[in-house]
Amino acid sequence: MASEKHSRLGLPVILSATFMVSFDYMVVNVATPSLQRDLHAGPVALELVIAGYAFTYASGMVTGGRLGDLFGHRRLFVLGMAAFTAASLLCGLAQSPVQLVAARLLQGLTGAAMVPQVLALITAALPAGDRPRAMAWYGVVLGGGGVAGQIGGGLLLQADLLGLGWRTIFLVNVPVGAVALVLAARSLPGARSDRRPRLDPAGAIGISAALALALVPLAMGREQGWPAWTWISLAASGPVLAATLLWERRLARTGGEPLLDLALFRSRSFDLGLALNVAFLASFGSMNVVLTMLLQGGLHLTPLEAGLEFGPMAVLTMVASLFGRPLVARFGLKVLVCGTVVSALGVLAFAVELHALGGGVTAGWLLAPLGLLGLGGGLTLPSVIGAVMAGIRPAQAGAASGVLSTAQQFSGATGVAVLGAIFFAALGAHPGRAAFASAAEAAIWADFGLTVATVVLAALFLRPASSAPAAAAPVRERLLDKRV
Numbered sequence: 001m002a003s004e005k006h007s008r009l010g011l012p013v014i015l016s017a018t019f020m021v022s023f024d025y026m027v028v029n030v031a032t033p034s035l036q037r038d039l040h041a042g043p044v045a046l047e048l049v050i051a052g053y054a055f056t057y058a059s060g061m062v063t064g065g066r067l068g069d070l071f072g073h074r075r076l077f078v079l080g081m082a083a084f085t086a087a088s089l090l091c092g093l094a095q096s097p098v099q100l101v102a103a104r105l106l107q108g109l110t111g112a113a114m115v116p117q118v119l120a121l122i123t124a125a126l127p128a129g130d131r132p133r134a135m136a137w138y139g140v141v142l143g144g145g146g147v148a149g150q151i152g153g154g155l156l157l158q159a160d161l162l163g164l165g166w167r168t169i170f171l172v173n174v175p176v177g178a179v180a181l182v183l184a185a186r187s188l189p190g191a192r193s194d195r196r197p198r199l200d201p202a203g204a205i206g207i208s209a210a211l212a213l214a215l216v217p218l219a220m221g222r223e224q225g226w227p228a229w230t231w232i233s234l235a236a237s238g239p240v241l242a243a244t245l246l247w248e249r250r251l252a253r254t255g256g257e258p259l260l261d262l263a264l265f266r267s268r269s270f271d272l273g274l275a276l277n278v279a280f281l282a283s284f285g286s287m288n289v290v291l292t293m294l295l296q297g298g299l300h301l302t303p304l305e306a307g308l309e310f311g312p313m314a315v316l317t318m319v320a321s322l323f324g325r326p327l328v329a330r331f332g333l334k335v336l337v338c339g340t341v342v343s344a345l346g347v348l349a350f351a352v353e354l355h356a357l358g359g360g361v362t363a364g365w366l367l368a369p370l371g372l373l374g375l376g377g378g379l380t381l382p383s384v385i386g387a388v389m390a391g392i393r394p395a396q397a398g399a400a401s402g403v404l405s406t407a408q409q410f411s412g413a414t415g416v417a418v419l420g421a422i423f424f425a426a427l428g429a430h431p432g433r434a435a436f437a438s439a440a441e442a443a444i445w446a447d448f449g450l451t452v453a454t455v456v457l458a459a460l461f462l463r464p465a466s467s468a469p470a471a472a473a474p475v476r477e478r479l480l481d482k483r484v
Contacts, residue, residue: 010187011134014121015141016180017081020173021111022145024088025054027153027169028104029292030303034157034166035100043223045097051219052101053108058409059211060112063204065120065402066259070199073117073398074188078181080114085177091170116405120397121188123389132325132386139321139382146288147307147314154304200251203259206244213237215410218417222424261399264392269461270400273388274407276457280340280384281408282415283450284377287347289416290423290443291366298436299363309363313374320378328383333461336387339379340458344451346372351448354441359434380454387461415450419443 028035028050035041035049068076087107094100122134156168164171214237217230224230248258264270288310295306320339328335349369354361385404392400426439 010121010184011126011130011137013180013183013187014077014118014134015137016176017077017084017111017114018118018138018141019145019148020084020176021057021115022142023149023152024107024111024170024173025057026146026149027156028053030150030153030307031157031166031169035097038165039094039097039100041097041100045101047220047223048101049097049104051216053104054409054413055212055215055219056105056108057111057115058108058215058406058413059208060109061116061406061409062207062260062399062402064113065116065398065400065405066200066261067113068117068120068398068401069395070257073120074184076113076398077117077121077188078184080110080112080117081177081181081184083110084114085174085181086110088170088173088177092164092167092174116398116402119385119389119401119404123392123394123397123401132328135382135386136321136325138385139378140318142381144314144318147310150292150307150310151304154302154307158304198257200248200257200259203244203248203251206240206247207260210237210241210244211406211410213240215413218413222417222420260403261396264396264400264403267392270388270392272457272460273384274404276340276384276454276461277388277404278407278411279450279453279457280343280377280380282411282418283343283347283447283454284373285412286415286419287350287373287444287447290419290440290447291350291370293423294436294440295363295366297431298433298440299361301363305363309366310370312367313370316371316374317378320375321382324379324382327379328386333383333387333458335379336383336461337455337458339376339381339383340451340454341376342372343376343380344448344455346370346376347444347448347451351441351444354437354444358437359432361437380458384458384461415447419447422446 032046032050035046039045041049064076064080084107087103087110090103091100091107094103118138122131122138126134153169156172157166159168161168213233217226217233221227221230245260245262248260248262251258252262291310292306295301295309296303301309324335324339346369349372350366353365353369357365388404389397389400420443423439423443426442427435428439431439
């Protein structure tokens with residue numbers, strides 16, 4: 001009974017980290033006018049406030065996951081939560097753009113220590129029977145956190161509590177983090193290992209450098225007009241990553257403990273799930289950004305009104321994540337395929353509506369396609385993450401979670417950069433309502449290609465059920481525990 005009680009209390013505590021990081025990723029977007037006015041932040045500072053957080057978060061994820069495997073997921077979760085809460089306080093107290101940028105970089109880095117432990121704790125600490133429910137709630141939180149950032153940010157700015165203005169979007173993390181820390185100490189199981197951990201600083205530096213060389217130009221290239229340094233940086237990221245992987249392979253062969261566990265990539269379900277996550281998050285994340293630009297720039301909605309437009313999508317994401325669990329138990333990975341098909345239909349509906357209505361499109365017309373996106377995302381994300389993590393040994397849980405989370409962040413940044421470039425290239429120099437609709441249509445047709453790729457990758461997940469060797473059967477059973 002005690003362990004069951006701890007499990008029920010521990011899951012909300014674990015998922016609070018996912019919510020806080022997703023919330024903070026999106027909430028700054030609605031506060032940029034206030035930051036410009038109150039802190040006199042210029043375009044470069046604003047870019048770093050938004051993109052710098054995403055960069056340090058993504059680049060530290062693999063290291064954070066591996067540190068969890070070495071020193072304990074509970075310990076890294078608690079330390080990461082405490083540091084993230086402190087960094088949020090520093091953001092709220094910032095008196096200059098430089099201070100805010102530094103605090104945001106720290107906030108992303110501390111989030112990278114905390115978030116990989118979420119999936120690792122679900123995989124390694126929760127009983128097998130509780131994991132499908134945990135993954136369903138993970139989908140709810142992941143889908144709802146970003147939308148809550150848009151809506152909640154607008155509400156906090158409008159309320160202007162105690163005259164604090166934009167500072168409240170960061171300070172709200174302080175009481176939430178404090179409560180989560182107290183509950184984590186009571187509910188999360190600790191695990192001790194007699195093995196003395198060994199670090200891999202060369203691997204950590206190499207992977208972070210490779211990600212930095214790719215993420216920084218992707219995040220800042222469009223605003224800077226894609227100068228030469230962005231292309232040089234992107235070109236250099238590949239060789240740096242290749243050299244790091246060679247080092248990791250050599251370290252593993254000589255009995256060391258590489259930061260990146262290359263054995264993960266021997267699993268077909270992990271490789272396939274990683275590719276599906278990349279395609280899905282690139283499509284889903286970039287779609288949200290394009291629609292936000294259409295709603296605020298083309299249809300002239302306020303940030304709060306634009307955030308509320310995503311409300312029905314968030315609700316359907318949550319409903320599909322929770323109530324899709326019985327469907328997964330009954331129909332298996334066919335639900336994953338259905339989820340990707342529904343998402344693709346939502347993107348197709350957007351493109352068709354914009355083509356037919358042009359500048360006459362209204363926010364009301366976008367609700368039905370948004371609903372399809374929410375429904376499809378709620379069925380897709382928990383299923384594919386559950387399938388990927390189910391075949392992972394507990395000792396690899398942190399590393400697998402770090403790789404998966406890094407791939408999600410990187411694919412989201414890449415999708416936003418590519419579709420954003422298509423959007424602004426089509427928008428032209430003198431945008432009006434019709435031009436915004438036309439630019440959004442061009443970007444969404446490109447996004448439709450990504451959703452088709454997710455359908456194909458999801459369909460490949462069904463093949464092992466009939467063609468995999470018998471030894472893989474226990475893994476498939478763990479992917480979708482039909483007893484739940």
